[in-house]
Every structure is written in structure tokens, then in C-alpha cells.
Amino acid sequence: MMLVGPIKALAENDSTAEVKKVELTVQQKSELAALHKEILEKRKEVINKYVQFGVMTEEKGKKVISHLEEHYTKMEKNGFIPKYDKHHKKHHRE
Secondary structure (H helix, E strand, O other): OOOHHHHHHHHHHHHHOOOOOOOOOHHHHHHHHHHHHHHHHHHHHHHHHHHHOOOOOHHHHHHHHHHHHHHHHHHHHOOOOOOOOHHHHHHHHO
16 A cells, blocks of 8 residues: 555656657667567467466457567567557546
């Protein structure tokens, strides 16, 4: 319960923080690509286990994996720099 206060304060500060344009080096992009790929593969393993154990259908599993792969492709296209959607900020202010 005590953690809610500091976390909320940090979240509020993030919404007003200035976004800086950052360019990553080839090595930095490569390191991030490897980490994101590893995360993608592990998440796909988890989804496949859910399907295997009957927690979700095969159709749902394929849909989730497709979404994860699309997200990875988008991150790759953006040079592994996350793009924060302005739409989400409006939602959190309401």
C-alpha cells in the first residue's frame, strides 16, 4: 500500500516529461534486438504452454503470438525505441 504513493508520483511526472530524440548506435540496436527477440521467443513458449495445457484455444494462441510478432516488427522498424502513443495519455487523465 505504501508503494502506491511514490509510483503514482512517478507516473504523474512521466506524463509531463519532455521526450528527447535519441539515436541508438548499431551496437545498441543489436543488443536491444537480441533482448527483444529473446523476450518474444519466451513469451511464445508461454503461450504455447497455455494452449498445450488447455488454458487457451489454439486459435487464441495463434492470435496472441501474431500480435506479439507484430509488436516486435514495429519495435524493429522504430529502431527499438519505444513510441508512446499520445492516445493513452488522454485516457489516463480522464
